[in-house]
Amino acid sequence: MDPRIEALRRFRLRQPLRTLERGGLLWRYYALGEGPRTLLFLHGMAGAGDIWFQQLEAYARRWRVVAPTYPLEGSLARLADGVLAVLDAAGAREAVVVGSSLGGLLAQYLAARRPERVERAVFANTFPPGHPEILKGRRLAALARWLPERLVLGAMLRNARRKLVPAAGGDALLAGYLEEQYTRRMRKADVLARSRAVFETFTPPEPRTPHAVFEAANDPLIPPRARADLKARYPQAFVRDLGAVGHFPYLSHPERFNAALGAFLEP
Numbered sequence: 001m002d003p004r005i006e007a008l009r010r011f012r013l014r015q016p017l018r019t020l021e022r023g024g025l026l027w028r029y030y031a032l033g034e035g036p037r038t039l040l041f042l043h044g045m046a047g048a049g050d051i052w053f054q055q056l057e058a059y060a061r062r063w064r065v066v067a068p069t070y071p072l073e074g075s076l077a078r079l080a081d082g083v084l085a086v087l088d089a090a091g092a093r094e095a096v097v098v099g100s101s102l103g104g105l106l107a108q109y110l111a112a113r114r115p116e117r118v119e120r121a122v123f124a125n126t127f128p129p130g131h132p133e134i135l136k137g138r139r140l141a142a143l144a145r146w147l148p149e150r151l152v153l154g155a156m157l158r159n160a161r162r163k164l165v166p167a168a169g170g171d172a173l174l175a176g177y178l179e180e181q182y183t184r185r186m187r188k189a190d191v192l193a194r195s196r197a198v199f200e201t202f203t204p205p206e207p208r209t210p211h212a213v214f215e216a217a218n219d220p221l222i223p224p225r226a227r228a229d230l231k232a233r234y235p236q237a238f239v240r241d242l243g244a245v246g247h248f249p250y251l252s253h254p255e256r257f258n259a260a261l262g263a264f265l266e267p
Contacts, residue, residue, distance in 0.1 A: 002172040004054070011053040022085040023078065029068035031090040033060035037119070038092035041067040042083065044101025044125075044247075045194045046156070046181050054254040055098075055261070066090045072189055074196030076109045083110065084117055093117070096265065100124040100250060101221065102198050111211065112204030121207060122264065124214035124257075125247050127226040128233045130201030134226060141195040149188040156191070157182040163220040167246030174252045212238040212264045214257070216245045238264050 020027045030049050039059055041052040049067035056065045068086045073079055083106070087095055096119050099107030104126025111121045127134050144152045160178040168174050211234060215227050231239060240260040242249045250257040 004173045005176055008050065008053055008173065008177070011057065012050060015056075017049075018089070020082075020086055020089050022082045025071040025073055025078070025082060027068055027071055027082050027086055029066060029086045029090075030056060031064070031066050032056055033062070033064045035060075035063035038064040038066060038087070038090070038095040040083070040087060040092075040095035040097045041065070042097065042099035042103030042106050043067070043069070044103050045191070045198065046160075046178060046186070047100075047103075048181070048185065051177065051248075051251055055250055055258060058254075058258055064090065064092060066092065066095070070190075070194065072193050074193035074200075076106060076197050076200050076202070077113075079106055079197060080110050080113065084114065087117065094119045096120040096122070098122040098124065098261065099126065101126055101247065102194055105129060105198065105200075108204050109202060111207045111209065112202065115208045118207075118209050120209055120265070121211040122214060122261065123211065123230065123234070123237075125216060125219055125222055125249070126230065127222055128230050129204065131226045131229060133223045135199055137195070138199050141192065141199070144188065144195075145192060147188075152188045152191060153182045153186065164247055167216075167218050167220045167244075168248060168252035169244075169246070171246075171252035174246075174248050177251060206236070207234070210238070210264075211236075212240065212260075214240050214242060214249070214260055216242050216247065216249055218244040219247050221247045240264075 017028045043051050048069040052067045059065050094117050097107045104123040107121050111118045165175045242256045245253040
């Protein structure tokens with residue numbers, strides 16, 4: 001067994017999930033460490049707070065680290081409101097926001113709408129809001145509303161096995177995590193709600209705080225045009241190409257992701 005799979009199991013046993021009710025939604029989140037600064041990690045469509053466990057454990061020695069799991073909500077405004085309530089509960093006035101995929105879009109939204117709460121921001125494996133390459137997926141999302149849950153989640157699992165895991169070099173931890181998400185932890189309602197957030201559009205102003213763009217050369221979910229347009233949208237960004245590491249480098253290649261994050265945080 002890959003030792004990182006056992007490390008994830010131990011993390012879940014050792015670290016309690018905290019809960020917070022906000023606007024009728026129940027938020028679950030991890031909060032570790034007692035450092036003077038806070039790192040907030042925001043997951044993507046297929047994730048949960050524990051997908052960041054390798055970053056949480058690495059940075060909790062010197063930072064306060066927070067990682068929520070999104071409740072059943074498809075509005076970026078409501079997601080942002082809940083994320084900030086989680087930060088408040090963790091005792092953090094502001095945070096370095098690190099978001100991947102959908103989380104990267106949410107990080108852009110927070111940097112645009114609530115800049116006073118964002119010390120720095122990382123937009124990882126993501127896209128600018130309303131990008132036409134991403135909006136092509138609306139047809140599939142609309143079709144999914146009428147399909148049985150087992151077909152929707154089964155199709156996502158097959159896509160993970162066929163594209164996402166190979167792009168990450170066949171990483172066993174990623175394969176096991178996505179299998180667990182699509183067979184036991186997620187529901188069709190989660191997919192539909194998160195899809196609505198992915199397709200939401202807004203026009204962010206230039207961030208007032210330092211920001212970074214992390215990308216992968218072979219990301220199967222973020223087309224080259226979307227990656228190029230994200231960098232064009234943020235011309236002052238600290239940019240790191242992590243190489244051929246797929247869509248989940250923080251999980252499958254944490255050493256590369258953490259090195260890039262460290263370079264951005266402490267140049």
